[in-house]
Amino acid sequence: MTLGLYMAQRISALIMAPLVLLHIGVMIYAIQGGLSAAEILGRTKGSILWFAVYGTFVAAVSVHGAIGLRTVLSEWMGLRGGTLNAAAWAIFALLLVLGMLAVHGVTAR
Amino acid sequence: MANETHMSVSVWRGDAVGSFQPFEVKVEDNQTVLDVVAWIQQYADPTLSYRYACRVGMCGSCAMMVNGTPRWTCRTHVKKVLVDGHMQIAPLRNLPVIKDLATDMDPFFDKWVAAEGVHHPTLTRNDPIEALDPAAEARVESAAGIECINCSVCYAACDTVANNPDFLGPAALQRAWSVYNDSKNADKQAVLDAVSGVGGCHNCHSQGSCAVHCPNALNPMNAIAGLKRETARNFFKRRS
Numbered sequence: 001m002t003l004g005l006y007m008a009q010r011i012s013a014l015i016m017a018p019l020v021l022l023h024i025g026v027m028i029y030a031i032q033g034g035l036s037a038a039e040i041l042g043r044t045k046g047s048i049l050w051f052a053v054y055g056t057f058v059a060a061v062s063v064h065g066a067i068g069l070r071t072v073l074s075e076w077m078g079l080r081g082g083t084l085n086a087a088a089w090a091i092f093a094l095l096l097v098l099g100m101l102a103v104h105g106v107t108a109r
Numbered sequence: 110m111a112n113e114t115h116m117s118v119s120v121w122r123g124d125a126v127g128s129f130q131p132f133e134v135k136v137e138d139n140q141t142v143l144d145v146v147a148w149i150q151q152y153a154d155p156t157l158s159y160r161y162a163c164r165v166g167m168c169g170s171c172a173m174m175v176n177g178t179p180r181w182t183c184r185t186h187v188k189k190v191l192v193d194g195h196m197q198i199a200p201l202r203n204l205p206v207i208k209d210l211a212t213d214m215d216p217f218f219d220k221w222v223a224a225e226g227v228h229h230p231t232l233t234r235n236d237p238i239e240a241l242d243p244a245a246e247a248r249v250e251s252a253a254g255i256e257c258i259n260c261s262v263c264y265a266a267c268d269t270v271a272n273n274p275d276f277l278g279p280a281a282l283q284r285a286w287s288v289y290n291d292s293k294n295a296d297k298q299a300v301l302d303a304v305s306g307v308g309g310c311h312n313c314h315s316q317g318s319c320a321v322h323c324p325n326a327l328n329p330m331n332a333i334a335g336l337k338r339e340t341a342r343n344f345f346k347r348r349s
């Protein structure tokens with residue numbers, strides 16, 4: 001873990017913290033009076049705002065989770081150097097692709 | 110057989126491979142773990158290897174694992190650590206074992222140098238001696254770590270060292286923090302750069318085993334938090 005990775009992980013955590021609160025807040029608001037897929041999709045479909053919110057969330061989680069798991073892989077499984085970085089990039093790409101597919105699914109018209 | 114008058118002591122014999130050898134040692138009124146090791150070497154088995162020098166908690170050479178906990182053996186009373194008349198003594202964790210209870214401390218000291226825990230003078234020998242203000246904020250930070258006796262107890266206690274051989278470890282990073290805050294240190298950036306790499310201060314998980322086990326009640330975790338703060342602050346400064 002270098003200073004660069006440390007900063008990327010802490011900044012992505014700082015970005016996630018308010019988004020987590022927003023996410024929980026909206027969930028509590030949205031389930032008042034029942035929860036339906038149509039209601040949620042009605043809010044998110046075609047919304048640039050929700051695309052930006054969840055897109056940022058996904059990007060931050062991908063950075064944060066990849067660096068976090070990189071530490072775990074290094075300390076618990078002994079991965080080092082190129083193997084370790086390749087694994088971290090793969091996790092980053094996987095989280096980003098899966099996350100963006102989900103964001104696309106709920107926000108695309 | 111452990112009883113009122115004798116304790117049973119298991120002592121590590123060998124290097125990386127080896128086994129524990131049992132010894133019977135008489136219980137005395139005032140007795141340190143180091144006394145027990147010395148007694149075994151003098152009266153039971155002269156081939157036992159171990160290391161000590163000052164016997165008063167100054168030199169930092171006598172640290173061993175006692176019942177799995179890193180301790181300075183010269184100032185650890187047997188009564189404090191005996192469990193049902195038994196104790197186990199092993200070489201310090203996280204360091205290569207040379208023989209029996211003696212570890213190779215080179216990796217520990219090499220990391221002090223790698224962490225740039227060295228003096229970068231601001232003056233020459235021809236200049237007058239600079240006065241220090243003991244109450245100055247940076248001096249207080251610097252002084253917090255200077256009673257370190259290089260015993261490697263914190264290094265043995267640190268799980269991050271155990272899982273990441275590159276990690277510079279608590280003692281070396283604490284020294285870097287002392288040097289960083291020293292007003293007589295001319296190269297702050299060299300210290301920050303040295304602790305920002307692959308094995309640097311950012312690997313520490315702040316669990317605090319170092320602070321719990323340091324026999325001098327120092328707090329390397331705190332020093333490392335200071336290094337993290339200063340490197341983070343500097344990260345933006347250098348970019349803008």
Ligand code: HEM
Pocket residue numbers: 010013014016017018020061064065067068069071072313314315
């Ligand atoms: C607002 C939410 C979050 C905050 C504030 C946060 C904060 C942090 C911090 C400070 C660390 C470093 C711990 C250390 O070095 O000892 C960390 C590690 C980690 N985080 Fe997060 N995190 C958050 C969400 C997440 C999420 C959503 C994931 C899953 C993708 C995640 C996965 C990890 C992993 C795997 C580690 C590595 C464990 C370690 O280094 O000790 N975190 N997190």
Ligand code: SF4
Pocket residue numbers: 266267268269270278279312313314315316317318319320329330333
């Ligand atoms: S606080 Fe940091 S340096 Fe101290 S034992 Fe834990 S990981 Fe090691």
Ligand code: SF4
Pocket residue numbers: 256257258259260261262263264279280283322323324325326327329
């Ligand atoms: S910080 Fe404490 S435990 Fe670590 S080497 Fe120094 S005196 Fe020993």
Ligand code: FES
Pocket residue numbers: 161162163164165166167168169170171172181182183184
């Ligand atoms: S023998 Fe010097 S500190 Fe224990």
